[in-house]
Amino acid sequence: MIDTAIRTTCPYCGVGCGVIAERDDASGAWAVRGDPGHPANFGRLCVKGAALAETIGLDGRLLHPMIGGAAAGWETALDLVAEKFSAVIAEHGPDSVAFYVSGQLLTEDYYAANKLMKGFIGSANIDTNSRLCMSSTVAGHVRAFGSDTVPGCYEDLDLADLVVLVGSNTAWCHPVAFQRILAAKTRRPDMRIVVIDPRRTATAECADLHLAIRPGSDAILFNGLLAHLKGEETDLDVGVPLEQIVSFFSWFADTEKTVTVWSQGINQSSSGTDKVDAIINCHLLTGRIGRPGMGPFSLTGQPNAMGGREVGGLANMLAAHMGFDEANVERVGRFWNAPRMAAKPGLKAVDLFKAVKDGRIKALWVMATNPAVSLPEADEVRAAMAACPFVVISECEADTDSAQFAHVRLPALAWGEKVGTVTNSERRISRQRPFLPAPGEARGDWWIIAQVAGRMGFGEAFAWTGAGEIFDEFCRLTAFENDGARDLDLAGLVGGDYESLEPIQWPVKAPGQGTARLFADGRFYHPDGRSRMLDIEPRPPARLPDEAFPLILNTGRMRDQWHTMTRTGRSARLAAHAPEPLLSVHPRDALRFGLADGGLARVSGRRAAVVLRVALDSGQRPGEVFAPIHWNDRTASGAVVGSLIDAATDPVSGQPELKQAPVMVAPLAAAWHGVLLSRNPVELPRSLYWAKAAGHAHSIWRLAGEAGEDWPATAKQWLGTDGEWIEFLDPNRGHYRGARLVDGRLDSVLFVFPWATDFSPDWVAAAFGRAAIEGGERATLVAGAPPGGDRGRDKTVCACFNVGLATIRAAIRDHRLSSAAEVGADAEGRDQLRLVRAGNSGDPGRGGAEGGLEPVTPWPSPGATAAG
Ligand SMILES: Nc1nc2c(c(=O)[nH]1)N[C@H]1C(S)=C(S)[C@@H](COP(=O)(O)OP(=O)(O)OC[C@H]3O[C@@H](n4cnc5c(=O)[nH]c(N)nc54)[C@H](O)[C@@H]3O)O[C@H]1N2
Ligand SMILES: Nc1nc2c(c(=O)[nH]1)N[C@H]1C(S)=C(S)[C@@H](COP(=O)(O)OP(=O)(O)OC[C@H]3O[C@@H](n4cnc5c(=O)[nH]c(N)nc54)[C@H](O)[C@@H]3O)O[C@H]1N2
Ligand code: SF4
Ligand SMILES: [Mo]
Numbered sequence: 001m002i003d004t005a006i007r008t009t010c011p012y013c014g015v016g017c018g019v020i021a022e023r024d025d026a027s028g029a030w031a032v033r034g035d036p037g038h039p040a041n042f043g044r045l046c047v048k049g050a051a052l053a054e055t056i057g058l059d060g061r062l063l064h065p066m067i068g069g070a071a072a073g074w075e076t077a078l079d080l081v082a083e084k085f086s087a088v089i090a091e092h093g094p095d096s097v098a099f100y101v102s103g104q105l106l107t108e109d110y111y112a113a114n115k116l117m118k119g120f121i122g123s124a125n126i127d128t129n130s131r132l133c134m135s136s137t138v139a140g141h142v143r144a145f146g147s148d149t150v151p152g153c154y155e156d157l158d159l160a161d162l163v164v165l166v167g168s169n170t171a172w173c174h175p176v177a178f179q180r181i182l183a184a185k186t187r188r189p190d191m192r193i194v195v196i197d198p199r200r201t202a203t204a205e206c207a208d209l210h211l212a213i214r215p216g217s218d219a220i221l222f223n224g225l226l227a228h229l230k231g232e233e234t235d236l237d238v239g240v241p242l243e244q245i246v247s248f249f250s251w252f253a254d255t256e257k258t259v260t261v262w263s264q265g266i267n268q269s270s271s272g273t274d275k276v277d278a279i280i281n282c283h284l285l286t287g288r289i290g291r292p293g294m295g296p297f298s299l300t301g302q303p304n305a306m307g308g309r310e311v312g313g314l315a316n317m318l319a320a321h322m323g324f325d326e327a328n329v330e331r332v333g334r335f336w337n338a339p340r341m342a343a344k345p346g347l348k349a350v351d352l353f354k355a356v357k358d359g360r361i362k363a364l365w366v367m368a369t370n371p372a373v374s375l376p377e378a379d380e381v382r383a384a385m386a387a388c389p390f391v392v393i394s395e396c397e398a399d400t401d402s403a404q405f406a407h408v409r410l411p412a413l414a415w416g417e418k419v420g421t422v423t424n425s426e427r428r429i430s431r432q433r434p435f436l437p438a439p440g441e442a443r444g445d446w447w448i449i450a451q452v453a454g455r456m457g458f459g460e461a462f463a464w465t466g467a468g469e470i471f472d473e474f475c476r477l478t479a480f481e482n483d484g485a486r487d488l489d490l491a492g493l494v495g496g497d498y499e500s501l502e503p504i505q506w507p508v509k510a511p512g513q514g515t516a517r518l519f520a521d522g523r524f525y526h527p528d529g530r531s532r533m534l535d536i537e538p539r540p541p542a543r544l545p546d547e548a549f550p551l552i553l554n555t556g557r558m559r560d561q562w563h564t565m566t567r568t569g570r571s572a573r574l575a576a577h578a579p580e581p582l583l584s585v586h587p588r589d590a591l592r593f594g595l596a597d598g599g600l601a602r603v604s605g606r607r608a609a610v611v612l613r614v615a616l617d618s619g620q621r622p623g624e625v626f627a628p629i630h631w632n633d634r635t636a637s638g639a640v641v642g643s644l645i646d647a648a649t650d651p652v653s654g655q656p657e658l659k660q661a662p663v664m665v666a667p668l669a670a671a672w673h674g675v676l677l678s679r680n681p682v683e684l685p686r687s688l689y690w691a692k693a694a695g696h697a698h699s700i701w702r703l704a705g706e707a708g709e710d711w712p713a714t715a716k717q718w719l720g721t722d723g724e725w726i727e728f729l730d731p732n733r734g735h736y737r738g739a740r741l742v743d744g745r746l747d748s749v750l751f752v753f754p755w756a757t758d759f760s761p762d763w764v765a766a767a768f769g770r771a772a773i774e775g776g777e778r779a780t781l782v783a784g785a786p787p788g789g790d791r792g793r794d795k796t797v798c799a800c801f802n803v804g805l806a807t808i809r810a811a812i813r814d815h816r817l818s819s820a821a822e823v824g825a826d827a828e829g830r831d832q833l834r835l836v837r838a839g840n841s842g843d844p845g846r847g848g849a850e851g852g853l854e855p856v857t858p859w860p861s862p863g864a865t866a867a868g
Contacts (some may be wrong), residue, residue, distance in 0.1 A: 001125070004022065004023045004435065005020050005023075005483070006020065006021045006022075006024045006433050006434075006435040007019075007020055007035055007037075007038075007431075007433060008020075008021060008431065008432050008433040008434075008435065009038075009303065009417075009422055009430040009431065009432050010045070010048075010049045010052070010303065011052075011104070011303050011362075011432070011567075012048050012049065012303060012417035012562050013048075013173060013174055013301065013302070013303065014039065014174065014300030014301055014302060014305055014424050014425040014427065014849075015040055015174050015175075015176045015177050015297060015299075015424060016040045016303060016422060016423075016424025016425065016426075016428060016430055017035075017038060017040050017044065017045055017046075017049055017176055018034065018035030018037065018038020018039075018040060018046065018430065018503065019032050019033065019034060019035055019038075019039060019049060019052065020032070020033050020035045021036070021052075021053075021416065021649055023435070027116075029053070029753060030053050030056065030416075030435065030436075031053050032045075032049070032050070032052040032053045033050075034049070037857075039154075039428065039503055040154065040176070040424055040426070040428060040430070040503070040504055041176045041842055042628075042728070042857040042858070042859060043857045044176050044179060045176070046175035046176055047175075047559065047560055047573075047574065047577075048560060048562060048568060048574065049176075051568070051571045051573055051574050052415075052416075052617055053229035053568045054570065054571040054572075054573065054574075055567045055568065056414075056415075056416050056436060057570060057789070058439050058440075059398055059470070060223070060398055060399065060570075061396060061397065061398060061414070061439060061440070061442070062395050062396060062397055062398040062403075062409055062411040062412075062442070063398075063411055063439055063440025063441060063442060064407075064411060064440055064441050065077035065078075065408070065409070065410055065411060065441065066398075066409040067080060067407070067408050067432035068407065068824060071863070074441060074443075074451075075406055077410060078448075078451045078452055078455055079455060080408060081365070081392050081408055081410075081452050081455075082452050082454075082455030082456045083455075083704045084363055084390045085097055085121075085365075085390075085452070085456060086456050086457075087153070088362045088389075088390070089121060089362045090361060090733050091630075093811075094121050094122040094123035094125075094340070094357065095123045095125055095346075095360075095361075095553070096360065096361060096362050096363070096366070097121060097123065097125065097361065097362065097363040097364070097365075098123075098125035098126065098127075098346075098347065098352055098355070098356070098361045098363075098364050099116075099117050099125070099126040099127075099364075099365045099366075099367065100126075100127060100128070100129075100131045100349065100352060100353075100364065100365070100366045100367070100369065100371060101113050101126060101127070101128045101129075101224070101308070101313055101366075101367045101369065102128055102130075102302070102308075102367060102368035102369035103128060103129060103130045103133060103134075103300075103302030103303070103304050103305035103307075103308050103313075103369065104129075104255045104300065104302050104303060104304065104368045104369070104565065105304060105307075105308065105313075105368050105445055105661070106304060106307070106418060106419075106420025106421060106422060106432060106445070106446075106467070107304060107307035107308075107310065107311060107420060107421045107422065107423065107429075107471065107474065108308060108419075108420045108446045108467040108470040108471055108474070109368075109420065109444065109445035109446045109449065109486060110128075110304070110308050110311045110313050111124060111446075111463065111471075111473070112124055112446040112449040112450055112453075112464075112470060112473045113312040113313070113367065113449050114311050114312045114313055114319060114443075114458075115319070115336060115338075115444075115461070115462075116449055116452070116453045116462070117341075117346075117529075118312065118318060118319065118332075118342040119332070119333065119336040119338030119340070119341055119342075120336075120338060120339060120340060120453060120456070120458045120459070120461065121340070121456075122339075122340030122341065122342055123342050124315050124316075124318075124324070124342040124344065124345050124346030125315065125346035125347050125352060125361065126313065126315060126346060127314060127315040127346065127347065127348050127352050127613070128308050128314060128315060128349070128369075129314040129349070129371070129374060129532045129652055130302070130305050130308050130309065131301075131315075131348055131349035131350075131653075131655060131656075132263070132268070132349060132374060132375065132655065132656060132658065133267065133268075133300075133301045133302065133305055133351075133655075134267060134300055134301065134305050134309065135267070135272075135314060135348075135650075135653040135654060135655045136266070136267040136268075136273045136275070136276055136650055136655045137262075137266075137267055137270025137272075137276050137298040137651040138309055138314065138317075138650045138653065139273040139276070139650075139651075139653035140272075140273045140274075140275075140276025140277045140280060140347070141276070141280075141298075143273070143521070143532060143534055143652075144277055144280045144281075144284065144529075144531055144532055144533075144534065145307060145420065145524045145525055145531055146464065146524050146525030146526035146527070146532075147321060147486065147487040147488075147524070147525035148309055148317075148321060148487075149487045149518055149519070149525070150297065150298060150306075150336050150425065150427055150517050151287075151289050151290045151295045151296065151297075151519045152259065152290065152294070152295035152296075152297050152426070152427065152516075152517055153426040153427070153428075153505065153516045154177060154180060154426050154515060154682060155292070155427075155516065155860070156259050156292060156293050156294065156295055156297065156517075157177065157181050157184060157259060157261075157297075157706050158183075158292065158293075158859060158860070159184075159257060159292050159293030160184070160191065160257045160258060160259040160293045160607065160655075161188075161190070161191050161192070161256075161257040161258070161293070162191070162192045162193075162194065162251055162255040162257065162258040162259070163181050163191070163192070163193050163194070163254065163258075163259050163261065164194045164196065164248075164258065164259070164260040164261065164454040165193065165194070165195045165196070165197075165203055165207070165254070165261050165262075165281065166196040166197075166218060166260060166261065166262040166263075166265060166266055167196065167197060167262050167263055167264060167265015167267075167659075168197075168203065168261055168262055168263035168264070168265060168299060168760070169197070169199075169201045169202065169203050169263075169265075169268040169556060169557065170203045170261065170299070171201065171202040171203040171206065171300075172201070172203070172557060172559040173201055173263065173301070173556075173557050174263075174299050175559075177299065177425070177847040178184050178203065178206075180859055181193065182206060182482035183859050184447045184859075185362035189219055192208045192209070192251055192255070192645060192787040193206060193207045193208050193209075194207060194208065194209045194210075194211065194217065194248055194251065195207040195209070195210045195211070196210075196213060196221065196265075197211075197213075197265055198211070198212055198213060198214065198215045198265075198554065198621050198624060199212070199554065199584075199619055199620060199621070199624075199626055200212065200618075200619030200620075201619070202559070204619070205288065206479055209244060209247055209248060209251075211238070211244055211245070211248060212240060212621055213238045213239055213240055214238060214239035214621075215541065215552050215554060215624060215659065215660045216269060216271075216540055216541040216659075216660050217237075217238045217239065217275055217538070217540075218265070218266060218275045218278065218279075219271060219275045219278040219536050219538035219539070220235070220236075220237065220238050220538045221238045221245070222278035222279050222281070222282055222536075223278055223536055223538060224236050224238070224245070224249070224618070225248070225252060226250055226278070226281050226282050226283050226285060228249045228253065229252070229282060229285055229286060230285070233246075233758060242584065252282070253771055255295035256286075256288060256294065257288075257292075257294050258282050258283075258286075258288055258294055259293065259294060259295055259297050259693065260279050260282070260283065260295075260296050260297065261297045261298075261299055262275075262276070262279060262296075262297075262298055262299070263298070263299045263301065263660070264301070264556060264659065265659060266279070267298075267655055268655060268656065268657060268658040268659045269541070269650065269655070269657050269659060269660070270539070270541060270542040270648045270649060270650050270651075270656075270657040271539040271582075271650060272650045272652050272653055272655050272657075273652040273653045273655075274534070274536045274537070274538070274539070274652075275523070275536075275617070276298070276534055277705055278534075278536045278538075279296055280296045280534075281533045281534060281536070283295060283296045284433065284531050284533050285533065289519050289520075290517045290519030290520035291517065291520050292517070295517070297425075298425070299425050300424070300425040302772075303422045303424075304422040304423060304607070306422075306423035306424060306425065306427065306712065307421065307422055307423040307429075308698075309321075309530070310423060310478075310488055310506075311474060314348075315346035315347055315348050315352070316345040316348065316654075317340070317347075318332055319332050319477060319488050320332075320474070320477045320478045320480075320486070321488040321490055322343075322486065324343065324344055324345055325441075325555060326645065329341050329342075329343055329380060331480065331481055332477070335476075335480050336461060336664075338461070339458075343373055347361075347654075348537075348649075348654030349371075349375065349654065350375070350376070350647045350649050350656055351654070353371065353380070353384045354380075354384070356385065356387070356388050357380060357383060357384035357387060361388070362367060362388070362389050362390065363388070363389065363390040363391075363392075364385070364388050364391050364392070365392040365393075365394070366390075366391070366392070366393045366394070366402060366406075366414075367393075367394040367445060368394065368395075368412070368445065370400050370401060370402045370563070370564040370566070370632070371385075371402055371459070372385065372400075372401040372402040372404075372405070372632075372640075373400075373401050373402070373564045373629075373632040373633075373640055373642060374563065374564065374629070374642060375642055375647070375656070376639050376642050376645040376646060376647040376648075376656045376657075376658060377607065377645065377646065377647045378608075378643040379607055379608055379640070380607075380644045380647075381642075382401075382405070382471075385403055385405035386404065386799065388405070390407055390408075391405050391406045391407050391408075392407065392408045392409075392410065393405060393406035393408070393409050393410070394409075394410045394412045394445055394448055395409060395410070395411070396411070396413070396414040396442070396566070397566045400564065400566060400632075400634065401564070401632045401633045401634065401640070401803065402604060404801065410443075410448050411440060411441055411442040411443070412442060412445050412448065413434075413438055413442045413443060413444045413445075414442075414567075415432070415567075416434060416435055416436040417434050417436045417437070417438055417439070417442065418432060418444050418445070419432065419433065419434055419466070419467040419468075420432050420446070420467045420471075421467075421471055421501070422688070423506070423804070427505045427506050427515075428503050428504065428505045429493075429501070429504055429505075429506060429508075430501075430503040430504065430512075431498075431501050431503075432563050434754070440617075444467065446464070446467060446470055449462070450462040450463075450464060459599075467498075468498030468499070471493075471498055472493075472494060472495065472496075472498070474490070475490035475491070475493045475494045475496075476494050476545065478490040478491070479494060480681070485525075486525070486527055487507060487518060488506060488507065489506070489507040489508070489509055490506055490507070490508050491508070491509050491510070492508035492509050492510040492511045492512065492513055493508050493511075493831060496511065498570060511519040519531075534567050541648075541657055541660035543646055543648060543657070543660070543661060543662050543759075544662065545623070546660040546662065547665050548664060549604075549605065549606065549625065549662035549664050550623070550664065551623060551625050551663050551664065551665060552623060552624045552625070552660070552663075553577060553603065553605070553624075553625055553626075553627060553644060553645070553660075553661045553662070553663040553664070554624055554625070554626045554627075554642070554659050554660065555626070555627050555641050555645070555659065555661075556626065556628065556629065556659070557627070557628060557629065557630070557657055558577065558578050558582075558630060559577055559578075560574040560575075560576075560577040561574065561578070561628070561630040562630075563629065563630065564629075564632050565630050565631070565634075565635055569630075569635060569694060570694055571694060572693075572694045572695050572696045572777075575693035575694045575695075575700075577652075577700065578628070579691065579693040579700065579760075580612075580613045580631075580636075580691040580702050581610075581612045581613065581627065581628055581630070581631035581636055581639040581691055582612060582613050582614075582615045582627070582628060583601050583603060583612035583613065583614050583615065583616055583626070583627050583665070584615050584616075584617040584619075584620050584625060584626040584627075585615070585616060585620060585624055585625050585665070586616075586617065586618060586621065586622045586623075586624070586625075587616050587618060588621040588622045589620075589622055589623065589625065589665075590616055592612065593665050593666065593667070594666070594740065595614045595665065595667050596614065596667065597614060597615065597616040598614065598754050598756045598757070599613075599614050599667060599668070599670075600612070600613060600614065600667070600668040600670060600689055600704055601613075601626050601643075601666065601667060601668060602613050602663045602665070602666050602667075602668045603625070603627065603644065603663050603664070603665050604644070604663060604664050604666075605643070605644030605645065605646075605661060605662070605663050605664075606646065607644070607646075608640075608643035608644055608660075609638070609644075610627075610638050610639050610640065610641060610643065610644065611637065611638050611639065611668055611689050612627055612639060613691075613702075618690060622685070622848040625640075625663070625665065627641045628641075629641055629642070631691065634692075635688065635691065635692050635693075636690065636691040636692065637684070637688060637689050637690045637691070638689075639691070642658075644661055644662040644663055645658060645773075646661065652665045660666060668689070668704070668706070669706065669707060670689065670704035670705060670756070671705060671706055671707060671708050672705055672708065672709065672734060672752050672753065672754060673702075673703065673704045673705065673752070673753045673754075673755060673756050673757060674702070674703035674704070674705075674750060674751060674752045674753065675700065675701070675702060675703070675750075675751045675759055675760070675761065676700070676701040676703055676718075676748070676749070676750045676751075677699070677700050677701075677749045677750075677761070677764060677765060678697050678698055678699060678701075678719065678747065678748035678749075678750060679698045679746070679747050679748065679768060680738055680747070680748070681695060681699075682699075682701065682718055682719065682720065682748070683718075684701065687705070687706075687707075688703055688704065688705045689702075689703065689704040689705070690694065690702065690703050690704075695765050695768065696765065696768065696769060697768040697769050698748075698765070698768040700760075700765070708752065709752075711729060711735070711736035711738070711750075711752055712727060712729060712738065715727075715736070715750045716740040716742075718750070719738075719740050719748045719750065720740065720747075720748075721742075721745070722742070723740050723741055723742040723747060724740070724741040724742075724744075725739070725740055725741075725842075726738070726739045726741070726778050726779070726781060726782055727739075727782065728782045731862045733754060734752070734753070734754030735752065735753060735754070735784075736750070736751070736752040737749075737750070737751050737752070737781075737782035737783075737784070738750050738782065739764075739778070739781040740780050741773060741778070744771075744772040744773065745770075745771060745772055746764075746767045746768055746770070746773050746781065749764050749781060749782075761786075762786065763780065763786035764781055767781060793830065811842060
């Protein structure tokens with residue numbers, strides 16, 4: 001029986017899906033499903049959203065303020081933070097301190113941090129991880145439109161006749177938006193999808209046309225398109241067959257209802273702002289903007305990347321879409337009654353950490369981001385944090401790669417606990433509502449900021465008693481002396497009922513009246529009311545391959561992990577898709593560099609090296625490799641790809657080039673390979689390769705080592721000598737298997753092989769769930785296969801329902817199924833296999849993207865969604 005159901009918003013990607021959290025009265029367990037009433041998803045969730053309930057446990061959470069390694073009360077910790085910041089400011093001035101914040105803060109948290117830094121400390125040294133994510137788009141929008149405006153909405157994806165996806169692996173990174181595109185294509189098979197991405201991604205596999213262009217050459221392509229649209233001659237050297245370019249250009253020219261969607265393949269570039277404007281130019285020239293079914297559409301990454309842009313979380317924006325011109329600084333100062341307004345932009349993320357490194361910044365407060373992993377030159381970032389005299393980190397997790405450098409750690413409420421709002425890619429503001437009690441002493445981020453502000457002497461301006469008051473103040477600021485001069489206007493939400501706030505798209509000039517699209521009237525936000533077409537001179541990536549580093553490393557996301565894995569890393573179901581950090585390599589490059597499929601590769605850049613598991617992929621262009629960004633020092637022995645990448649930035653936006661870095665690869669010759677499962681944490685020597693993934697009642701490590709071991713002795717050294725050991729050793733062939741039981745219960749298991757293997761002992765994993773292992777069963781723990789079957793090598797294909805490949809193959813064989821849709825229907829009558837690779841199966845319009853067990857509301861028929 002369900003006794004509580006709370007409507008809230010998914011904390012992952014910028015699609016901003018509504019979710020309903022429901023508690024089962026009998027078990028007390030929470031379950032999460034899509035909210036059929038939310039206009040971003042109409043009930044659908046992707047696999048990450050569907051797994052949310054598996055990630056809300058308190059293991060590893062930071063539950064108390066910590067000074068150094070010791071728990072301290074809130075009073076002591078807050079006093080210390082306020083004292084240190086005040087002292088540094090008094091001695092060295094406001095620009096000697098900085099905040100580094102995140103698109104995963106809620107709007108209210110973000111607003112509080114921005115107000116404290118820009119209005120009260122008097123510096124603009126507050127920047128955000130959105131610098132690594134959306135800042136080129138912000139700069140591109142501002143140059144073209146005079147404002148950071150996303151002109152369109154998701155409904156345009158339903159209505160478009162041509163959807164161009166540029167540098168966006170939408171199928172994996174914005175799965176529910178991708179579903180919406182595929183559903184439209186199912187309804188109207190004439191609709192076309194073009195994907196522009198050097199890699200053949202899951203997204204590209206669904207496209208009518210995939211342009212696998214040379215990395216970084218997008219501006220050449222879109223300049224060429226612009227010339228074609230103008231009827232001019234053009235240089236078309238983008239590394240793909242000319243016929244493909246002709247198809248793309250003619251489709252674009254002939255299709256009025258065209259939406260061009262882009263994401264990090266465009267933004268994360270040393271010429272990202274130009275690339276954004278090269279795309280926007282084509283829409284401005286053709287007038288395809290702000291009208292149904294057309295427009296340039298940047299998909300935002302984080303759940304509240306957009307909210308951060310709104311409040312002014314970027315160092316070069318002031319607040320509420322106002323910049324640092326004198327009139328706006330004066331206006332915001334008056335509104336805040338601020339004693340000390342920042343008068344000029346502050347340091348952008350990469351420069352901010354450089355200033356920490358060289359001692360200009362002496363106190364740093366990091367909130368809701370993990371810069372030691374996610375910034376380029378991650379080694380330099382770590383050195384900077386280590387050298388900084390005072391580092392404060394607001395976190396949900398006790399242990400992250402960044403948190404190890406903190407002098408003070410402040411426990412923040414997590415998703416499901418905190419109160420606030422987020423804005424998604426289509427400018428839609430939605431509530432996050434808590435359904436879990438605050439654990440330990442954790443507090444909301446805004447509360448922590450307001451407490452520190454109070455102790456710094458600014459109590460009056462930070463005297464909010466709840467997030468709703470902050471939201472109201474923010475709405476009033478957006479409307480303050482606006483008179484239509486600024487796109488962001490929330491006048492219609494001022495004084496509204498925060499608790500019952502329904503999802504709504506800004507601007508909201510009057511209560512209940514959201515706005516689906518802007519610019520259809522041809523009025524933009526430059527002083528003359530017009531837009532600007534920019535003259536773009538394409539530039540290559542800042543660092544090009546050479547003899548020493550002949551390959552281009554491309555980095556990005558995997559379907560089932562979120563960033564540095566602090567949340568998704570807790571789910572065994574999500575870990576199954578990719579339990580190790582992979583390096584995707586074209587077979588030709590594997591031959592050239594001596595790499596084997598499933599073997600290990602050492603990938604080195606100028607400043608560092610990582611070790612990754614090789615996955616052959618003919619969808620890579622030869623000369624280019626791809627690695628995921630998720631693994632870090634908590635989850636692998638050495639897989640922080642940011643340490644390989646130089647911090648070359650875009651001169652306009654300051655966004656670093658994270659997609660093109662020259663590297664070298666070489667095989668790592670391992671003497672042995674292993675799989676370790678343990679109920680308890682295990683300390684492994686640094687010299688090994690290891691990658692850790694969540695199991696159900698245990699963790700799983702994949703291991704490899706370059707030196708041979710005396711296995712019975714080593715196993716005990718790692719796992720403990722006491723308890724009961726069951727072992728099998730074949731020293732000649734290099735096989736070892738050992739299981740340790742404590743009080744009759746399985747504690748840990750180690751399998752060692754002489755070769756690389758994707759061996760995954762499901763039957764042993766299941767044994768961790770049992771209270772006792774019976775005598776007869778014990779031997780099977782160290783057997784190379786489960787009792788009576790070969791499921792040990794079963795790779796999980798469908799993460800939603802844990803369906804193994806062998807199971808699927810058996811179903812195909814036994815029932816003579818031919819299409820993925822049939823297989824899906826066969827598997828226990830559910831839509832299990834739908835979207836094994838997000839979208840390549842039967843009828844994608846039906847059922848959830850990945851995981852929708854619940855019936856979902858059909859996508860609205862075109863024209864039916866109101867902006868509200
Ligand atoms: N599963 C999952 N989803 C996520 C996230 C996550 O961590 N996990 N994070 C969220 C966040 S914050 C963000 S910003 C988004 C990112 O969403 P995306 O931008 O879609 O994801 P990425 O994998 O970073 O990169 C997208 C694609 O850019 C391509 N690319 C690289 N170089 C070029 C180039 O020169 N030109 C072109 N045209 N393409 C290129 C890459 O091959 C890659 O397929 O995802 C969001 N959604
Ligand atoms: N090489 C390479 N690097 C990249 C990218 C890439 O494509 N390639 N992508 C870049 C992009 S687009 C992004 S967005 C970044 C993401 O990089 P990060 O922001 O560094 O990654 P996250 O793991 O999301 O870090 C969020 C942290 O905040 C904590 N947290 C979660 N919720 C809250 C909260 O409510 N309050 C507080 N105080 N803490 C919270 C989490 O535990 C986690 O430690 O990575 C960037 N780095
Ligand atoms: S698409 Fe997935 S990750 Fe993104 S908001 Fe929806 S459920 Fe969450
Ligand atoms: Mo992002």
